[in-house]
Amino acid sequence: MPSPPDSAAIRNSLIGHLLADSQLAGLMPDGVYSDVARAGKKQYVIVSLVDSVDQPTYEGRAIESGLYLVKAVALNNAAAAEAAAARIDQLIEDQFWTIAPGLDLMAAYRVAPIGALELDAVDPDLRWTHRGGRYRLDVAVTSPPPLGRTRGTDHLERAAS
């Protein structure tokens, strides 16, 4: 039975989509990271998979629906975080980008905005501003052809060959 495409491609494509934007790069010069930024970074974007559900059909996985946390994080620069969050929304909401062969983006939209202010545990003058949103990405699994079947006995012929 053929395996569906690697789901990691969805998050990687989202990160790549954000990284490719020069305006966002200007606001968040330290880059876009999956889950955790590297040490010492002060203005960056975080992408995390919060929740995901696969929707099957008889032919196999049909839809991957993932909820992603996408947020700008800035040290002592709330304005940059706000502006970056707005740019992130422009880049994701109702936009389409290429993910990978066999994975087609059906819809991308924000489920809820998020915002938080985090005070440094050691130095309260250090303020981390978090701004962004939780975004739903619905992705259709288009290849390999689900189970590769067109008839109810096709898999038996493959097994015999």
Add this chain to the structure above:
Amino acid sequence: MIKTGRYGTVSWDPTGTPPVPPATAPLIISLNKWKASFKTDKLDVTCFGDVNRVYIPGMKDVSGNVSGYWNSAEIALFEAADAEAPGFLALAPNSTEPDFNWSGPAYMDADIDCSVDGAPAVSGTFMAAGPWTFAHTP
């Protein structure tokens, strides 16, 4: 043997020609549920003196439904709904046991449910248009 429903199949031949075996009919793709009912009408023949109602079997009915996702590459369900002549429908609980299936001529109706927060869902109902058979290995 108990098998998963994950590999169920819904096969449909719009010409109504029974393929041999039935599971070799073209699949309707992007479905994830089917349900069939084979209920027989029961006729009430209760008489004076009976201590409870008494029934005798009448005619068996064959009907059911299928459902899944809208897939623009596959419109067989909606073509079936438009067809005036019945097609041939075959339902198998698990494709690894294609010799176990129910099949027969059927009329099909179709529905589509398009919501803002998900993939459009399709469903169809069927009813027998001729004799149905239950194929199974003894």
